Amino acid sequence: MGILRAAAAPLVSARTYTRWVYLVLGGALFTPFFIAVFVLMSLVTPWGPTPGSDQSGLGGEGYIGTAVAALLGGATGxxxxxxAAQSQVARSLLGGPLADEPRLAGADWRTRVRGACWLALLFAVGLGVCLATMVVLTDAASLALIPLFGSAPDLGQRIILVDWSPSGAERWAAPFAGAGLLVLFVYAVALLGAGASRLARPFLGASAADRLAAVRARAADLGERNRLAAELHDSIGHALSVVALQAGAASRVIERDPEFARGALEAIADQARTATAELDHVLGLLREKAPGDRAPQRALADVPHLVEAARxxxxxxxxxxxxxxxxVPPVVSRELYRICQEGVTNALRHGAGGPVRVRVDAADxxxxxxxxxxCAGRRPRRRGGGRGLEGARERVRLLGGELRAGAEDGVWRLEADIPWKSGR
Structure with missing residues (x-):
């Protein structure tokens, strides 16, 4: 059963017929070049095809004309x-390894040479497939009509059938012979299409430089995603930490110290506004809006407000x-603000309740x-935690600096050191 299914697969596969269409399209597009070259050959050469010549085969001059026409057609690549158009058509109709190749933003001259070679090959092979399709469909129809006419109808010159006038029961076998002929042709087209789908990748696929560019674009996209994730973690995470602390403090003292609770609620409202602005900034990045429409990013000048929020x-x-x-350059200033924010957030979440000291030194x-x-000894590592410090280390490393974080003698210290007067 498995053997029969495998044998019938080319006959029922949609990919067989889309590849057939692709090859026939190549032959159809080649026809104007083919006719033009043979017309010119008949005008300027004494050995070009003439009305009285034998048309059963192309002959030497026919093959030369076909090759010239294929080269002219391929030059349109x-x-x-x-x-880009032929690559897209090949991806859709041929499938195969080419469909998994990265799409090219542009094509250099090497890529176009490969594409032109493929176009010339497609035109020549497509012409053969077109001719074979016409012959096979004609002969299959002729065989199918023999029981009605007693002999093959005169449909012009046939390559496979020349003259067959069966009698008796043989006439009823002719349609089956026509069906068998058509099935064999479908198998041949399936084999040719499979070969074309494999050959298309070297001609129309991405080169090594194209693949490298695609990898770089992918890396840049992942880097941007990681940066946005770090933005959300640092800004929204800090605001939520302050809101949680303020809400807890207000709920504990709301009856005996309404004034303090009122101040805590005002701080919650202020942090909510800050988080909304930060979220709007990140969403602006995701929407790829114009830079002027984005919220300004915070920098070292905003660290005092960060400390005031902690107070x-x-x-x-x-x-x-x-x-x-x-x-300090804006890019360095923005990243260092985020590092200060991460340190203050961690102090609010995990600190032992003592003073938080933030120092910025821009000298030398x-x-x-x-x-x-x-801090109360070594912090227990939270499940899924540590992303903030990992993101801070990555940002500092990209700027050529160094970040250190750890507990020593009951004190948690987060330090970042970045050069900024060396062209950065």
Whole structure:
């Protein structure tokens, strides 16, 4: 049963017939070039085909004319847009390995040469498939009509059947012979189409440079996704941590200290507005809006507001700065703000309740940030946690700096050191 299914697969597979259509389309597109070349040959050469010549075969001059016409047709592959169009058609109708290749944003001259060679080959093979299709369909129809006419109808010159006038029961076998002829032709087309689908990849597929460009584009896309994930983690995570602390504090003292509870609720509202602005910024990046429409990103100049929010949450916090903090390049300033935010967020979540100290030092061609807070021994690692510090290390590494984080003598310290006056 499995053998029969495998044998019948080419006959019932839609891919067989789409590949057949692809080859026939190649022959149909080749026809104007083919006719033009043979007309010119008949005008300018004494050995071109003439009305009285034998048309049963092409002959030597016919093969030369076909080759010239195929080369002329293949040259159209250098026209802008032709390579992309034929690659798309081949992907859709041939399938196979080419369908898994990355789509090219553009085509250089090497890619167009390969495409032109494929087009010339397709035209020549497609012409043969077109002729074979006409002959086989004609002869299969002739055999199917023998029981009605007693002999094969005169449908012009036939290659496979010349003259067959069966009598008696032989006439009823003719339609089966025609069906068998058609089945054999479908198998031949399936084999030819399978070969074409495998050959298409070297001619129309991506080159090594194209694959490298696709990998780089994919890496850039993944890098952007990771950056947006880090933006969400740092900004929204910090705001939610402050909101949770403020809400817990307000619920505990709302009856005996309404003034403190009111201040906590105001801080929650302020953090909610900040989180909304940050979320709008990230969504703007995802929508690929114009830069002018995006919310401004926070920088080192906003660290005092970060510390003030920690104070509002009921945590003792202080901020010190030294050097020209405002002259730090924007890209470095933004990333260091996020690192300070990560340090303050961790202090609010896991600290031992002592003071949080944030220091920024922009002297000597380098900028250093430090967030220090007391901690109760070594922190237990949370399930699924640690993404914030991992993201901070990655950002600092990309900027050529170094990040250190850890607990020592009951103090948790987060330090980042980045050069910024060396062309960065």
């Amino acid at each position: 250098f026209i802008p847009g032709v390579h 509002t949450a009921g945590t003792e916090a202080e901020y010190t700065a030294r050097g020209p903090v405002g002259e 061609g380098r900028v250093r940030v430090e967030v220090v807070n007391p």
